[in-house]
Amino acid sequence: MEEEETVGKLMEAVGEIAAISDYRNVYKKLFCNLSRRIKLLAPMLEEISDSREPIPEEEAKTLLKLKEALVAAKDFLRFCSDGSKIFLVLEMEKIMKSFQDITVQLEQALSEISFEKLDISDEVREQVELVHAQFKRAKDRIDMPDTELYSDLSTVYNESTDDNTDPVILQRLAEKLQLTTVSDLIQESFTLHEMAAASSSADPGENTEKMLRLLEKIKDFMQIQNPQMGDPAISNVPPSDEKPKTPVIPEDFRCPISLELMKDPVIVATGQTYERGYIEKWLDAGHDTCPKTQQKLPNTSLTPNYVLRSLIAQWCESNGIEPPKRPSRPSKPSACSSRDRSKIDALIQKLSSPNLDDQRSAAGELRLLAKRNTDNRVCIAEAGAIPLLVNLLDTLEPRTQEHAVTALLNLSICEENKGRIIAAGAVPGIVHVLKKGCMEARENAAATLFSLSVIDENKVTIGCSGAIPALVSLLSEGSQRGKKDAATALFNLCIYQGNKGKAVRAGVVPTLMRLLTEPAGGMVDEALAILAILSSHPEGKVAIGAAEAVPVLVEVIGSGSPRNRENAAAVLVHLCGSEQQHQYLAEAQERGVIGPLQDLAQNGTDRGKRKAVQLLERINRFMEQQKHVQAQIESPTQANSQAEQPRL
Structure with a gap:
């Protein structure tokens, strides 16, 4: 059937896009995002293909539009993946226009899909709706590529002689375009001819000549920089067209x-x-x-x-397949380049200096190096920087303090370093910064505590350090980013039962309720997530009940986002399991919670559905009890009334 052929073509296009992996150019982020979003459509196409139901005529037309968009995206991505880097940058306006057109085409095609008519499962529907939302945002907001690279290339491209070229510009071009080896330069020359020939420019021959001269300048510059640059190595391993057959990987894997x-x-x-x-x-x-x-x-x-x-x-x-091995995390200083290692050693010396300026500049540079990559984080830690940075947390110089805590934050991203930071006694110093530092330092201190608390035993250490009241203060009075960092840290710390009471006693519940009733503040999601955790603690239930949370929770269950409705229902379930459950059940019923709960039980997240069903059952039992009590009250009254009647 024609519809089956269309679906087959759609799956084929997605498969071919998934196979394109080399986007080593200025548009890498854009192309990778486009490819990733398209790959996420595969489960929907598989469900359509596996369905035995015929595709309605209207939906078949929509799938044809999607096929046209995917084929255009495939051709565009392949063109940009295989082609000349120089050409792609110089043709930036056309490339960006094509990218924008394809994004719009895909967004429009996805907007017309009817999930009900195609019998798409809820899980796959959520994924496709996510992809559609991403395309919708992408068509309105395109991240511009490297304008400096475009400017440099245009400058060299338009030069009339070879003598005027700035070697600094040529160095930048070679590095950014990744044209530093003979293999790179030969491949670029080959693809440049192909792509320039496909250009719609008035005189492609002249353009090709100018681009080849530009490439020649880069090649001459690289040979001057590296006289030993030889011929590309040729692999003596013959290619094989045979691919081993492998079983289909389960979707959950x-x-x-x-x-x-x-x-x-x-x-x-x-x-x-x-x-x-x-x-x-x-x-x-x-x-x-x-x-x-x-x-x-x-x-x-x-x-x-x-x-x-x-x-x-x-x-x-x-299935006779070698189990996948977890990616190893670098743990040796040799992972760091010798140049960076020498720089780190010099910075450690400056960090140990009694000179405050040296300390500040060294902490700042280590902060940036630790942010760059995992190798640097390992090298910096093994060079002995952590104890020295911890010592600077108590400094009176704000900038140095900020550099030190942020460097520790960046170092803590590496799992091996979390234990080193705790072992160096960093927590009291981080809490000190959280209480006394400038706002940016306080934000980064909160983020550091969250990073360290990912390890369960550290939750106990941090919880006993006085960090929780300081985090509650930041949640209340911090900047928007500070509140986010504090909320993230508090959520993670309160996963440990022993920290929940500390947070409640620190006054977190009134703060969370205030954030919950300020939708414009952008903290509703975080506030509800933390309340959902605290509501399982006896002190948390009491505090949430005292904060008169029921009306707010009912409102969220009725009109909040799917995850917020779920969390609000979870909080209400815990409240209605407390000693004052009748009060809360009666109040929720009076506020009209039954309708929203019935909707949540039908259309919510899996957890939201379970919580809604629990609440509905409790409300029904409560109503039955109320009827029974009312009947008992009325029954003696009726008996007394009969006893008072005169006997005949």
């Missing part, structure tokens, strides 16, 4: 981002599981939402999914 078998599965705060490396890249890019559900993450903690890892290993063994 694939990372929702990469769609590949997970090696190190971790759980985020929404309960979704991802491959650690991919979700870390997502979070490092500044995102604060779950990629699959698009719900805001109350914290960025990653919990190893040991059960799933074991199931994946068992599946691999039963």
Whole structure:
């Protein structure tokens, strides 16, 4: 059938896009985002293909539009992946226009899909809706590529002679375009001819000549810089067209981002599981939402999914596949370049200096080096920087203090360094900065405590340090970012039962209720997530009840986001399991909670549905009890009334 052929073409296009992996150019971020979003459409296409129901005519037309958009995206990505880096940068306006057109085309095609008519499951629907929302945002906000690179290339491209070129510019071009070896230069020359020939410019021959002269300048410059630069190495391993047959990987074993078998599965705060490396890249890019559900993450903690890892290993063994190995984390100083290692050693010396200026500048540079990559974090820690940075946390010089705590924050991203920082006695100093530092230092101190508290035993240490009252203060009076950092740290610390009472006694509940009733403040998600944790603690229930939370919770259950409705229902479930449950049940019923709960039981998240059903059952029992009590009250009254009647 024609519809089946269309679906087959759609799946083929997604597969071909997934196979394109080399975007080593100025548009890398844009192209990788486009490719990743398209790959996330694969589960929907598989469900359509597996369905035995015929595709309605209207939906078949929509799928044709999607096919046209995907084919255009495939051709565009392949063109940009295989082609000349110089050409792509010089044709920036056309490339960006094509990118924008394809983004709009994909967004429009996805907007017309009817999930009900195509019988798409809720889980896959959520994923496609996420992709659609991302395309919708992308068509209105395009991140511009490296304008400095475009300016440098244009300058050299338009020079009339070879003598005027600034070697600094040529150095930048060679590095940014990754044209530093003979292999790179030969490949660029080959692809440049192909792409320039495809240009719609008035005189492609002249353009090709000018670009080749530009490439020649880069090649001559690189040979001057590296006279030993030889011919490219040629592999003597013959290519093989044969691919070993492998069983189909179960969907639950694939990372929702990469769609590949997970090696190190971790759980985020929404309960979704991802491959650690991919979700870390997502979070490092500044995102604060779950990629699959698009719900805001109350914290960025990653919990190893040991059960799933074991199931994946068992599946691999039963299918004769070598189980995936977790990516090893660098632990030796040799992972760091010799140049960076020498620089780090020099900075450690300055950090030990009695001169305050030396200390400040060294802490600032270490802060930046630790932010750059994992290798540097390992090298800095093993060079002995952590105890020296901890000593600077008590300094009276604000800038030095800020550099020190932020350097520790960046170092703590490496799991091996978390233990080193705790062992160096850093927690009291971090809490001191949290209480007394400038706002940016306080924010980074809160973020550091969260990072350290990812390890369970550290939750106890931090909870006993006086950190929780200081975090509550920051949650109340901090900047927007400070409140976010404080909320994230408090959420993670309160996972440990012993810290819940400390948070309640520090006055966190009134602060959370204030944030919950200020939607414009942007803290509703975080406030509800923390309340949901605290509501399981006896002191938490009392405090939440005393804060007159029921009306607010009922309102959120009726009109909040899916995750907020779920958390509000969870809080109400705990309240209605306390000694004052009748009071809360009666108040919730009076506020009209039954209708929203029935809707949540039908349309909420899985956890939200369970909580809604629990509450409805409790309300029904409460109403039955009330009827029974009322009947008992009325029954003696009726008996007395009859006894008082005169006898005949």
